[in-house]
Amino acid sequence: MSEPVHIAAIDAGSNAVRLCVARAYSALDIEPIHVERYPLRLGESVFVRHRFSEEIFKKAAKAFRHFRELMDEFGALRFRASRVALVKRETARRLCVASNRNRGSGWK
Secondary structure, eight states, X not given: OOOOEEEEEEEEOSSEEEEEEEEESSSSOEEEEEEEEEEXXXXXXXHHHSXXXXXXXXXXXXXXXHHHHHHHHHTOOEXXXXXXXXXXXXXXXXXXXXXXXXXXXXXX
């Protein structure tokens, strides 16, 4: 059997951002090794103003930087991120880019 691969998933919801790092032995044999939830009301300002408030944007960037550090710590070679439907594509892209700027992460 080959060595397991560490993978990660990030879910950006309207009330929290979540990270799950897992050890994958195969496509069907996956063991979560770290789960973390960062309470963050992404939807709060989006529903009213149709954009993130500066405060929420900064908190989200901090959460994504922390998640990136955890993925590096656990050696996650691959990851997938999903976003809640209310977050428009450009806003989500801006959030990911800002959270990883100057980190050499390769995210675009």
